[in-house]
Amino acid sequence: MVRIAHISDSHLGKTLFQLVERKDDVRQCLKKAIDMAMRKSPDILVHTGDLFENPLPSMEDLTFAMDLFKSIQDKVEVFLVHGNHDIPYGYRHIQSPISALESAGVVKSTGNDHYKAHKIDIDGRKIEVHLFSWTRDKLFERKLNSIVPQTDPAFLFAHHIPVKKERLPIHFNYYGCGHAHSFWLDEEYDIGRPGSTCYVNWSKEVGGKKKLIVVDSDSQGNEYSTENLNDVREFKFPQAKITGMGPDEANSYLQGMISKLSPKKDGAIVIVRVDGIIDSETENGLDRIKILQHAENQLNSLFVHVEPNWICYGPREIKLKQPLNIEASIRDYIEQTDEEGLDDLLDLVGRITGE
Numbered sequence: 427m428v429r430i431a432h433i434s435d436s437h438l439g440k441t442l443f444q445l446v447e448r449k450d451d452v453r454q455c456l457k458k459a460i461d462m463a464m465r466k467s468p469d470i471l472v473h474t475g476d477l478f479e480n481p482l483p484s485m486e487d488l489t490f491a492m493d494l495f496k497s498i499q500d501k502v503e504v505f506l507v508h509g510n511h512d513i514p515y516g517y518r519h520i521q522s523p524i525s526a527l528e529s530a531g532v533v534k535s536t537g538n539d540h541y542k543a544h545k546i547d548i549d550g551r552k553i554e555v556h557l558f559s560w561t562r563d564k565l566f567e568r569k570l571n572s573i574v575p576q577t578d579p580a581f582l583f584a585h586h587i588p589v590k591k592e593r594l595p596i597h598f599n600y601y602g603c604g605h606a607h608s609f610w611l612d613e614e615y616d617i618g619r620p621g622s623t624c625y626v627n628w629s630k631e632v633g634g635k636k637k638l639i640v641v642d643s644d645s646q647g648n649e650y651s652t653e654n655l656n657d658v659r660e661f662k663f664p665q666a667k668i669t670g671m672g673p674d675e676a677n678s679y680l681q682g683m684i685s686k687l688s689p690k691k692d693g694a695i696v697i698v699r700v701d702g703i704i705d706s707e708t709e710n711g712l713d714r715i716k717i718l719q720h721a722e723n724q725l726n727s728l729f730v731h732v733e734p735n736w737i738c739y740g741p742r743e744i745k746l747k748q749p750l751n752i753e754a755s756i757r758d759y760i761e762q763t764d765e766e767g768l769d770d771l772l773d774l775v776g777r778i779t780g781e
């Protein structure tokens with residue numbers, strides 16, 4: 427039996443809302459994922475790309491990755507592929523920070539090409555690990571259809587698999603990929619995606635899960651087990667609906683909703699997604715600063731964000747009872763908009779019309 431631990435998309439260097447605290451969070455999320463993987467005593471550990479957010483990572487992130495993979499190199503075979511974020515300027519260059527890790531001998535990857543097959547020995551048994559770094563879909567497909575592994579089991583890992591699962595060759599025992607940041611596993615087709623090790627683009631990842639995938643593979647087939655990978659930072663994503671509310675009602679509703687959140691830890695990131703249909707009076711009357719201050723006082727959070735997803739239907743229609751009567755129309759307007767200065771306006775109209 428061969429045991430594989432599969433993780434992906436760590437995006438070292440990625441921040442959210444320019445919060446510097448996230449840089450360390452992201453490193454700790456990767457460390458946590460690797461610690462969790464190592465507790466399963468895998469034969470192979472695979473990271474399917476986007477290890478870095480940027481092809482020119484900070485020295486701190488590069489050193490962190492180097493030390494982390496070095497610390498496990500005697501215990502497990504580590505394979506890495508280059509994701510689209512690791513590679514500079516699209517497809518033509520394959521030099522990336524992952525090349526540095528490979529040159530240092532702490533991981534195995536695809537060298538200076540987009541594809542490489544590795545043959546390794548596990549408990550006296552030869553197995554093949556086929557790796558695809560980020561490349562054009564056509565190149566991937568052509569290559570995929572031309573390779574035939576010589577061992578059973580054999581495994582294929584790519585940052586992205588741009589081929590329908592029904593059209594994948596059957597001679598690989600497991601297909602592992604990354605790229606999208608939420609967990610997905612199809613046990614019938616033996617294809618899995620763990621999701622990212624941390625929150626990278628929160629709006630695309632709300633509701634999805636991130637996991638470690640463990641595959642036990644032998645000639646009988648695969649057995650899968652998974653473990654949740656939670657971000658080291660607590661995230662709260664409350665959703666508010668303010669359809670039809672006036673400004674006061676919306677403000678107190680949002681504050682009330684925030685008061686009811688109870689983060690387990692200090693320093694949470696709270697993202698309040700507000701939707702619904704409102705008019706421009708409510709939109710203009712939403713006191714975001716007050717809502718944010720209220721949240722920060724109540725929650726001891728690191729950061730609170732109010733995401734405006736509402737639809738605004740412009741100003742409310744004003745009904746004029748006697749459209750040809752200027753004074754009556756001014757009264758209707760003031761009454762329906764709650765604006766001030768009725769006497770001044772009437773006075774002004776009086777002076778203009780000479781009445």
Ligand SMILES: [Mn+2]
Nearest residue numbers: 435476509605
């Ligand atoms: Mn990614």
